[in-house]
Amino acid sequence: MGKFDLTGKTALITGAGRGIGLQIALTLQEAGADIILTDADAIRATDAADQFLVKPQVHQLDVTDSQSVRDLAARIGFCPDILVNNAGVSRAAPTKHTTDEDWRVVLSVNLDGVFYCSRTFGSLMAERGSGAIVNISSMCGDVVTRQESVVTAYNASKAGVNMVTKTLACEWARSGVRVNAVAPGFVRSEMTDKYPEEVVKAWSDQTPMRRFGQPHEIASAVQFLASDAASYITGTVLLVDGGYTCW
Numbered sequence: 001m002g003k004f005d006l007t008g009k010t011a012l013i014t015g016a017g018r019g020i021g022l023q024i025a026l027t028l029q030e031a032g033a034d035i036i037l038t039d040a041d042a043i044r045a046t047d048a049a050d051q052f053l054v055k056p057q058v059h060q061l062d063v064t065d066s067q068s069v070r071d072l073a074a075r076i077g078f079c080p081d082i083l084v085n086n087a088g089v090s091r092a093a094p095t096k097h098t099t100d101e102d103w104r105v106v107l108s109v110n111l112d113g114v115f116y117c118s119r120t121f122g123s124l125m126a127e128r129g130s131g132a133i134v135n136i137s138s139m140c141g142d143v144v145t146r147q148e149s150v151v152t153a154y155n156a157s158k159a160g161v162n163m164v165t166k167t168l169a170c171e172w173a174r175s176g177v178r179v180n181a182v183a184p185g186f187v188r189s190e191m192t193d194k195y196p197e198e199v200v201k202a203w204s205d206q207t208p209m210r211r212f213g214q215p216h217e218i219a220s221a222v223q224f225l226a227s228d229a230a231s232y233i234t235g236t237v238l239l240v241d242g243g244y245t246c247w
């Protein structure tokens with residue numbers, strides 16, 4: 001695997017109980033990393049751990065609770081080499097019908113969570129002088145997708161993730177910590193399975209590759225950015241979107 005090899009590194013992934021996060025954890029383990037699998041849903045996280053060849057460490061972590069993030073760092077007792085801020089939620093509704101609670105939940109999981117985890121683990125990485133953070137953003141942080149659903153809070157949260165990524169990348173660039181983001185297009189997961197088939201078809205038709213991405217296609221990009229193969233890359237938001245944003 002050469003520079004893509006993660007042997008000897010420990011990777012902490014948030015929201016890894018299912019979907020893209022779970023696939024990222026499996027892929028990073030395949031690349032040699034020791035895995036710390038976390039999710040707000042403790043049962044989901046424990047069940048997910050059964051899918052690994054080597055059982056990962058499993059911890060319940062709600063990324064919206066900054067004290068829990070600090071407590072987890074203390075419980076683990078060392079600083080991971082790789083942090084993947086993957087936990088995210090989406091609530092689609094016309095803006096008129098988006099409640100205060102909808103707005104807060106989406107912003108707190110998708111944006112506060114990235115900040116809290118980066119602040120705790122990234123600061124430890126910076127003190128140590130090495131580390132890589134990969135944030136799971138979305139192409140929706142950059143473009144507004146066509147209006148089969150309205151996701152104002154989601155889009156705002158992911159635009160925020162992109163700016164957090166660039167800002168932390170600059171802050172920690174000379175401390176040996178790289179901070180990047182992967183911005184997926186439409187990917188098959190429980191987040192998108194809730195949409196009706198005609199919406200899924202419309203989104204596929206609007207994508208130059210005419211299909212949704214698979215979680216493993218996002219995980220490969222994360223592996224790259226987390227590895228020494230990306231040693232001169234920081235502050236980048238890497239689109240993995242089947243060409244959606246070209247049109």
Ligand SMILES: NC(=O)c1ccc[n+]([C@@H]2O[C@H](COP(=O)([O-])OP(=O)(O)OC[C@H]3O[C@@H](n4cnc5c(N)ncnc54)[C@H](O)[C@@H]3O)[C@@H](O)[C@H]2O)c1
Pocket residue numbers: 014015016017018019020021038039040041044061062063064086087088089109113136137138139183184185186187188189190191192
């Ligand atoms: N599926 C897509 O099309 C798509 C596209 C672009 C970006 N993304 C992003 O990819 C990431 C993963 O999405 P997915 O499709 O796998 O979603 P998913 O809903 O299948 O999985 C999300 C996971 O996050 C966990 N989670 C939710 N709230 C949490 C919290 N407060 N703390 C910790 N964990 C929490 C859930 O328990 C779940 O296991 C998200 O950041 C999402 O915004 C997804």
